[in-house]
Structure formats: structure tokens, C-alpha cells
Amino acid sequence: MADPAHPRPKAGDKRASSPRSPRRNSIIDDITSGTQVGGSPNPLSPQPPPNDAPRNRPAAAMDWSQPLPIIKALAPKVPMIGKTALMHSLGLSETSKYWDLRTAVTINVIRSFVFTPEPTSVGKSQHLSLRDPGVKGKVWIANVSLPFTPDDDDVRQTIFGAIDHLAGAPQGDLYTAPELVEITAEWTGYRAGATSSTPPLDASDADKYAAMMKEVVSPTTVLYLHGGAYYLMDPATHRPTTARLAKHTTGRVLSIRYRLAPQHPFPAPLIDALVAYLTLLYPPPGALHTAVAPEHIVLSGDSAGGNLATSLLLLLLTLQRQSRTVLWGGLPRSVPLPAGTALVSPWMDITGSSPSCADYAHFDYLPGRTAYPNGMEYAPDAIWPVTPARTALHVDDALLLHPLVSPLAAKGELWTGAPPVWMVTGWELLSDEDRAVAGRMANAGVKVRYMEFEAMPHCFAMVVEGSAVARKCIREWAGWMKKVVEAPGSVGEGGTVVGFKKLEERGVDVRGLDEGWEVTMGRMKERFRKNEERKEAMAKL
Template sequence: MSNLKNPLGLLMAILIRVPLVLKTILLHSIRLSPVTGKQDLRTELTVAILRSIIVFTSPVGKQQNDSLRDPGIKGPMWVSKVTLPRPEDDVQDAVIRAIEELKVGDESYNIPGVVPVEAEWTGYRSGVGKNAPQPDISEEAKYEELRKECKEDMVILYLHGGAYFLLDPCTYRPVVTQLSKRTGAPVLSVRYRLAPQNPFPAALIDALVAYLSLVSPPPGSLHEPVPPSKIIIAGDSAGGNLSLVLLQTILTLRRACPVVRFHGRDVPIELPAGVATSSPWCDVTRSMPSVFHNSVYDYLDPPTQNPEVSYRPLAVPEDDVWPVKPPRVDLYANANALLHPLVSPLAGRAEIWQGAPPIFIAMGEEGLSDEGLILARKMHRAGVPVIVEQFEGMPHCFGLIMMGTPAGRRFYDNTAQFCRDVVTGTLTADTPTPGNVTYIGYKLRHTREIPLEKAVPLTDEEVAEILRKGAQWRVEGEKELEEEWLGKAKL
């Protein structure tokens, strides 16, 4: 994908995809496309082109570096870069306490340490053109200008997507600017540590540092303390996963360790106003049926799921980033930890969610839809006010990649309305919700309510068995890799 950064590379990328574009247009026009009646031509072309671009063939380090390139800051946005200073190790101790409280077996994980966390304050900037440069002023002055325009007292803590090993707050500026514009709130977008260099639970520790930094600002912070009741945690894809596991961590710590030492102060662990997610990645094994059944609508190819063959790690040229030593089959976590609730929220018990604030889940008719719907079912059974919206025929994170479409605008509008409702108290943890998914039809022409209990025809027992099999292939594959690695080391 790095070739798209220069004009010649972009031209070549366009030329080699001309046959794909023409074929897609032809099949769509004569209504022989497999997505006829589910996707308009723009959506179908977007999915087809993205599917052709997202091919993981280069070394992981190169893929990662290419995805981190800063596009610069221009247009209707304020961005103030900050570094949240390293707190005491108590934050890591708290996360480990939550991990241990939720363990169900012999899950293993790294102890990553606590580090300073970089982040970006982002807000909508009115009255400027799309190419207007940001003024050459200090980060503090930028924050002050941002706060003048972001008049609401809520704050959105945003955790970006990218499968836990790609992307960055700098690539998400247009997304969080849209959220700021629609809510009137500033957004703190977190540069959490990426795998495979920093596997689970490094990102979770960084996310908790960011959350506590909002509640109890470290010395030298630009912002004033933000009450938890004014914070919305938000994220997409892997960032949706991280948003949900951060909430699970907070819920668990409230029961097991309700106070954390943070920059010399004892900070109570309190719940945010709500959590808003887009296409959350709830099953890191990607084992649910929709991964395959909905692949025609999505640009993410389904993973190999063959029980006859031990699962192998991402097959790309080696570099100093991947594969790791000792070997793992998964970029993000050890194979025996893939079903830990703080890795794959889908695998957790429904009781973990008891007492949670309202949760918003938006998704397309995509590969990850089953896991999101089943998790929402668990939340509802635990008494959580959960609002679910599914858009017919839409791919993964459609609102982020197709902002200007009717579906994209509705996604941002509804997310913003949820944020306002939970902060004003219109929607609280005690508000009863019907437990439905709102299914939004093709081109927004109709909607219908589907009970979460009927949205996915799998029982909890069937889900657990599918997850167990998906994880077991990886566990067996990782053992084989370790044996091979140890054998080579002895030579």
C-alpha cells in the first residue's frame, strides 16, 4: 500500500485495477453482481478496490510503518499533540489484577511495563477551507483554540482500529473530527502501543492510563479533570475491542480493586458515561459464521479455518518485527490467551457486564457482525442498555471509509446522539432498552427491529464450542512452532 503515497505508484495502482473496476460496473449494471440489491455501485466499487489493496504480503514492520505515516494537519480541525506522563506501576498492577480475576485457564501473557502515552486532542475548526494549514502556534495554544470551539463538557476518548498492529491517531484525524463536529466535544485520540512488538496487554494498559489521565490529570496537563460521567469511550474494529475490554477492566476493578495509585493520588475507579463502537472486533479468532457468510459484502477476507492443519502465523517475509521469539501464531496475543475476555470479549461470561453503562454498537452486514450481535445479546441479558444498529450490505467500518454517504452520515449522527444522551442522563445504566437490533435497509429505505435473541441462530453453547475449536487450532499450531524453534536453537 505504500506505493499509493507517490503519484507514479498511485497511477500504476489505478491502471492495474481498471479491469476490476470495469467488471464490477458491468456486473452491477446488468444486476448479475452477488451483492445486487444490497450495495449500490459506489459501495460495491469501494469494497472491490479495498479488497484488492488489502493484501498482506510485505513484512509486518513495513506494513506497520506504511500505516503510520503522518498525512499532516490541514482543513477544519484543531490538533494538539500531548504526551501523558508515565504513572506508577500501579496501573499495570491493576490491569494484571483484572486479567487474573477473569482468567478461566492457563492463559499466559507478557508484562509490558508502563510508559508515557502519546495522544492527540482533536476538535472541529470552523470557518476554514479543506486545505487551510494549522497555525504555527504552541500545542498549548492549539488546545486553547480547540476548547473555544468545543463548548460541550463531555470528552470522547477514542481508540483507533487497525487489527492492533496498524494505524495511528494521525490517520484517524478526519474520523474524530467528524465526531467532534457532531457532538461539540473534544476528542482525545490515543497512540497506544502496537503489536507484535507490544502484545496483550500493552494496549490495554495505555488505554487505562489515558482514561485515568482524563479523570485525574497529571501535573502539566493541558486539560482540567473530567468527571467519568462526562467521558465516552469510543473506537472502531480493534479500537472497538479495546473500548469494550477497557470497560470490562473498569467493571472488574470496581469489584476487585476500586482505587488505583496514579501520579501520587488515590484515584477511584469509576464508570464512564457510555461506550460507542463501530464494527467492534469481539472475537480475535474470527471464528463466527458471518466471517464467511458475509464475506461477499466485506473487504476483509476470512481467515483460514481448517481443523486438519495446524494454524500457522501470518505468512509474510520475515523482518525484525515478525515472527517473534519465542514464536506466536497471533500478532496480538499468545494462543492460550485468545479466549480471555480481555482479548476476545465474546468469550466472556454475561455477568462480567453487570452494572455497565449504556453501550452503542454500529455495524454493517460484515464479517464481524455475528460476534457483535452475540455479544450485544449477552450484554442485554446482563441488564445493560445496549443500542445496536446494523446497516444492510455495508462493509466493515463503513462509516469511516464512506463518510459522505447517507449510511455514513447516519452512522455519525446516531453515534453523536448516543454520546449526548448518555452525558445528559437521557440514557443511563438504569434505562430499559428493548433488546433489539435496528436493521437499516438498503439505501436507508426502511428499518425493522429484530430481537437480539433471534439475530443470530446460535446458542451460547454452540458459540462456546466454535470459539474453543478456533482457539485450539492456534494453541496446537503455536506448540508446533515452539518445538521447531527450540529444535533449531539447539543446533
């Protein structure tokens, strides 16, 4: 689509080079901070066999205070780092007019771990991504379970019905209906009196929660859905982010451990997200929290978590239109809308049909479509590939164009009546789909606050952590969530493009960002058709 904020790279422009036959590996922690980002397990840790058991707690982490693993991993990268620094300093790289040296080195180091000579198995990547870095410093963490009763099976039926309703036909034969399971989650709060090395309180989770609540000032309650391409990561890996959100909102965050693919494809994560939302509204006996008013809840997520938050919002809107109640805790419950939804680099199109999936590869660390014209490649293991075959890790192919899977496929009228939405993106692979959904929501009457940071990669606030752009993004993100709860009438709308070096802002018409449903659906259908052709060709081999 045309970009009103800045010109597209022209055909023939140079792109960041990659190996002749690149294959995607897991992305490492942010080199400068150790924070895991955007679906990035840590390849420097030992490599145990995959574990597809339900996640109750992430695995224990190695001691990252020891520099040896980092040195071993970065040593082979020294020539590349030197070349990056030289090209940047001489102004010879295509990103040098935007990025500072730290950003250039960070992104190129991460990118170098993305492309490896041999594919990595899904199970290995998943297992590594679930390692727990531990809890210390200015953060409260209280672990909780989200239980259910046999009567709560109506949650599943509600979602199955919404899938059929939005498709306009029964879809039950296109996917395996997941069971309702008990998942776990983390309550996160800011621990003001701690230092960066303060260990966690030696107490029960109930006592930790009580101590956390003594420091919570705002009623803002964030239901956080982590990123990781639906098959990686965990609330533990996103603690640095949720802790910052808790600090800047002066509220609390519930970060849930939803089920991961490929073991638990769609709609399992959506079921888990709805269970978490209902648990906030109608806590079961023994819950640490009291009932949270819907006007105090903000849905939020990054990357795949942004997809899940958007899908949950669409589900709630659908239930509202149907006047559908859900049997929960033995009683029919209404399912009101939250105060708002805040999205960071949300994954809106699982087909990857947008032009930015190829055009913005030089700004992003994720592999562009030109690097993988036939889709991602993974080494086979116990959990992937699956039977029957599918191209996407987390959803059956027949549902790729469903609005609850790819929100870009949702028509504008489906967003009518939604509470305010805040969305941030960079100049990344997902930029076009994010712009289109923001524009479509705005054209449907939704109060949308859209921010685009020039030249920034996917989930940049977690990648270039501590930089001016990252700090601004976190402040805007948390500030908006606090305002939409405490002073919803003052929440603004409109679009802004933020410059990298001086953080200068210029306006953009959000409503003009959407090319129209027919145009985007045409591209998605064409991409879907090519995926089907590839599947048929592979089946004949």
C-alpha cells in the same frame, strides 16, 4: 448463529473470487477520499525499513494532492474496475441488489489490494500505516503526552490482577509483563471558522488546545481508540473520523497513540488505555485539560480499537466489583465508570470462530476464513515472527480465550452494571461476534442500542465515506455519545437493521442475538484447538 435480520447465504452460493493462493497485504486508503480505514496502511507510499521505536509522532506523509501515485496504483486495476461496473450494471453480481456502483467499485478495488501474490512483512505494513497525512481544514489538533510517575506502577499491577481474577487462576507466566511508558495523544476538536484548505494554527499545542476549547460547546469527551488489527494505524490516520465526531457531538476527542504489536503485545495497549482514562479523570500537573467528570467521558473505538474499548470497559467493571482503587499521581484513586461506550465493527473474537468469518466474505473487503484456513501469512522481517512463537500478532496464544482479549468469551454476568452501549456493525466478517456480545450485554441488563447496516463491510462509515449510509452512521454514532452525556435518561435501547438504498429501518430483538455463552465458547475452543494443532505441525517442519 441464526440471523434474525436476513437469511444466511446458502451452501454453495458464489463468493467473491480471489487468487488461487491469496495472501493478505495492507488495505489502501479509501479510493475516493484518501482516508485510511480498518487497518489499512497506504501501499502507494515509498517503502522504508520498519521502525519498531516507540511512537511519538507518525512519519511525514507524501503530498496526496499529487495524483500520480494514485494513477500508478489504479492503472493495473482498470480491467477489474470495468468488469465490476459491468457486472453491477447488469445485476449479475451477488451484491448488486444491495450496493450502488460507487460502493461496488470501492470495495472491489480495496479487496484487490488485500490479495497479492506474495505476503507482505508486518514491519513494512506497520511503517506505511504510520504516515501522517498532515493537518489542515476544519479540525483542531493539539498534541499531548501522557506522563506518569514511579508510584503509578500500580496501574500495571491492577491490570495484572484483573487478568488473573477473570481467568480464575494466575496467568503471569503466560505473557511478558509490559512496562509503563509515556505515550502521546491528540486532542481533536471542530474548527468551524476554517475552510477545507486552512493550515493549522502556527502556535504551541497549549494555544491550539485553548483555541479548540473556545469552540467546544458540549461536555462530551470521547476517549478514542483507533483500529488497525493492533499492529497498524495511528491517531493521525483517524483524524477524519475523530474530527467528524467532534463536530457532531460539539465536544472534544482524545485519540491515544497506544503501543502496537507485535513489539508490544497484550496487555500493553490495555495499560495505555487505562493510563489515558486515569489522565482524563485525574490530570497530572501541567496537563492542558482540567479533570473530566466520568459522566462526561465516552469510550469509543473501531475494529481493534473497539476491542480495546470493550476490554477497558470490562476492566473498569471488574475494578468496580473489587472496590479496587489505583495509586495514581501519588494518591489512591477510585476508578468510576464512564457515561457509555460506542463501538464500530468491534473485534470481539480473536480466534475468528464465528460463521460470519466465512459466510460474509462477499460483503467484506477483509479476507474471509475460507481464504486463510491456516491463518494469515506474512513475509518474515525484524519484528515478525517472534520467539517464542505465537499465531496472533498481538497476544500470546494461551490468552486468546481470555475475556480481556476476546470479549466474546465473557460470561453475561460480567457485563452487569455496565453503562449504556452503542454498537454498529455491517454484514461483515465480525457480524456474528458483534451480535452475540450485544445480545449478551442486553440480557445482562445493559441498555444496548444496536445498529446493523445491511450488506455493509467492516468499518463502512470510513470506507464509503460521504455516502448516505456513512453519513447516517456518523450522525447516529455522534448523536448517541452526545445524548448519553447530556441527557442519559433519554438514551434508548433496542436493535435496528438499516437498509442500504432507502435507509429504511426494521426492528430486531437484541436479546435474541446471543446464542448463549456455552455455544460461542464451544466454537472458540474448537478454533483454538485447531490453531494449536497448526502450531505443532509447523514446529515439526
